[in-house]
Amino acid sequence: MQILKNGRLLILLVLLSALASAEANAQFWKKKNKSDVQAFAPGEAQEPKEAKMVSPMREMLNKFNLQLEKGYGFFLYENELTDVSVVRNPRGDQLYIVPIGQESTSGPYNAYSNWFNDLTPTNIYRVDDDSQIVRTDTASVIYKNSGRINPLTLRISFSLNKVDKLRLKTTGERVMSDKEMLRVGLGISTGALKFTNKVHYQEVDDRLRYFNIPETKISTTKLFGSLTYNAYTFMDFSFLVDASGGVWKTKSSHLNQDLVTYDPFFNVGFIIEKKVSKYFKLYLRPSFEMRKYSLSDEFITTAHSLSLFTIDVGALIKYPTYPRNRHGANRVQMEHIFNGKIYRGRSIFQPQNPRTGQFGQTKKKKVKYGGGND
Numbered sequence: 215m216q217i218l219k220n221g222r223l224l225i226l227l228v229l230l231s232a233l234a235s236a237e238a239n240a241q242f243w244k245k246k247n248k249s250d251v252q253a254f255a256p257g258e259a260q261e262p263k264e265a266k267m268v269s270p271m272r273e274m275l276n277k278f279n280l281q282l283e284k285g286y287g288f289f290l291y292e293n294e295l296t297d298v299s300v301v302r303n304p305r306g307d308q309l310y311i312v313p314i315g316q317e318s319t320s321g322p323y324n325a326y327s328n329w330f331n332d333l334t335p336t337n338i339y340r341v342d343d344d345s346q347i348v349r350t351d352t353a354s355v356i357y358k359n360s361g362r363i364n365p366l367t368l369r370i371s372f373s374l375n376k377v378d379k380l381r382l383k384t385t386g387e388r389v390m391s392d393k394e395m396l397r398v399g400l401g402i403s404t405g406a407l408k409f410t411n412k413v414h415y416q417e418v419d420d421r422l423r424y425f426n427i428p429e430t431k432i433s434t435t436k437l438f439g440s441l442t443y444n445a446y447t448f449m450d451f452s453f454l455v456d457a458s459g460g461v462w463k464t465k466s467s468h469l470n471q472d473l474v475t476y477d478p479f480f481n482v483g484f485i486i487e488k489k490v491s492k493y494f495k496l497y498l499r500p501s502f503e504m505r506k507y508s509l510s511d512e513f514i515t516t517a518h519s520l521s522l523f524t525i526d527v528g529a530l531i532k533y534p535t536y537p538r539n540r541h542g543a544n545r546v547q548m549e550h551i552f553n554g555k556i557y558r559g560r561s562i563f564q565p566q567n568p569r570t571g572q573f574g575q576t577k578k579k580k581v582k583y584g585g586g587n588d
Contacts, residue, residue, distance in 0.1 A: 267556045268535065275533040279397065283367040283499065287524025289407060293357040293414060295350050298514055302422050304344040309425055310336050313513050314349055317341050329516040330427050332470040333509050346421040357414035357425055363405045363522060369440065371399030397442035407432045429468055436462035436479060454485040462505060470509065477506040492566045493534050499526040534558060
C-alpha cells in the first residue's frame with residue numbers, strides 16, 4: 215500500500231511538472247511572437263535606421279540654394295529739374311542751371327554746367343538779355359535718356375517647404391514635403407548702365423536743346439534681400455513671385471560720392487522655373503526695378519530716376535541630401551540603400567528617380583551571345 219501511495223504521488227508530481235512546463239513554454243513563445251511583430255513594425259523598425267542612413271548635416275545644407283543669374287534689359291532715365299532756372303546763352307554753346315530767381319539778379323551766379331554725375335560750377339558773371347531762360351516753377355523741364363544693362367547676380371536663399379497634407383491627414387504627423395513654399399535670400403548684383411545717347415533731351419523748349427553728358431557708362435553694384443513665393447506648380451514647372459529690395463551705389467569715379475545720395479531700390483519679378491532634377495533647376499525671371507539718386511550742395515538739388523526692365527536667365531543648385539554611390543559594381547540609377555546608407559545613383563544634374571525613357575537615363579549595354587563583348 216505504501217508503494218502504491220508513493221507511485222500515485224510520483225505520477226501526480228510528474229503531471230504537475232508537465233503542466234507547469236507547458237505553461238512556461240506558452241508564455242515564452244507568446245513573448246517571442248510579440249517581439250517579432252514589433253521588430254517588423256514600420257514605425258519602430260525604420261526610425262532608428264533612418265537617422266543613421268541620412269546625414270542631418272546634409273539635410274540642413276539641402277535647404278540652401280545657390281542661384282546665379284545673367285540679365286539682359288534696358289532702362290529709362292529721367293532728370294526732372296526743380297527750383298532752378300535753365301539757361302542757354304545766345305551763342306548756343308553753353309547750357310547751365312542756376313537757383314531759381316537768381317538769373318534776374320546781378321552776378322556772379324551759382325551756376326552749374328554739369329548736374330548729371332557731379333555738380334560742376336561754371337563762372338557766369340552776366341546773363342545776356344538774349345539768353346533763353348526757362349524757370350522750372352512755370353514749366354516742367356525733364357531731361358530723358360535710355361540705355362541697356364546686363365547685370366550679373368549671385369544669390370543664396372533658404373527654402374521653406376510646404377506641409378505634407380496627405381500624411382498629416384492620414385497619420386497626424388506634421389512632416390514637410392519636397393514642395394517649396396517660400397525662399398528667403400540675400401544677394402549681390404553688378405552691372406553697368408550704358409546710355410544709348412551721348413546727350414539728354416527735353417521736350418519743353420527747342421531752344422534749350424540738349425544736355426551733353428560727361429559719362430555714357432556708369433558701373434553699379436547692389437546688395438539686396440529677397441522673398442520668393444511659390445504661387446503654382448504644374449508637373450516639373452513652377453511659377454513664383456519674387457520681390458527684392460536693398461541698397462545700391464556706383465563706382466566712385468563715375469559719380470561724386472561726396473554729393474550723391476542713393477535711395478533704396480525695389481524690384482519685383484515673376485519666375486518661370488523648370489525642374490531638371492531634384493537638385494538642379496533652370497528659370498527665366500522678367501522683372502521691373504526702380505532706382506533713384508540725387509546730387510545736392512548748399513545751393514541746388516537735382517533728382518535722377520531710373521526704370522529698369524530686365525529678363526534674367528538663371529540656374530539654381532541645391533546641395534544633395536544623399537551622397538553619390540562610388541562603388542562601380544553597384545550601377546543603380548535610382549536612390550537606394552547600400553551598406554546601410556541611402557545613396558543616389560546619378561549626377562545632381564540628372565533626374566534622381568528616372569522613369570522609363572526619361573531624359574538622362576543611362577542605356578543598358580547590349581550583350582551579344584556567341585560573340586565577343588567589349
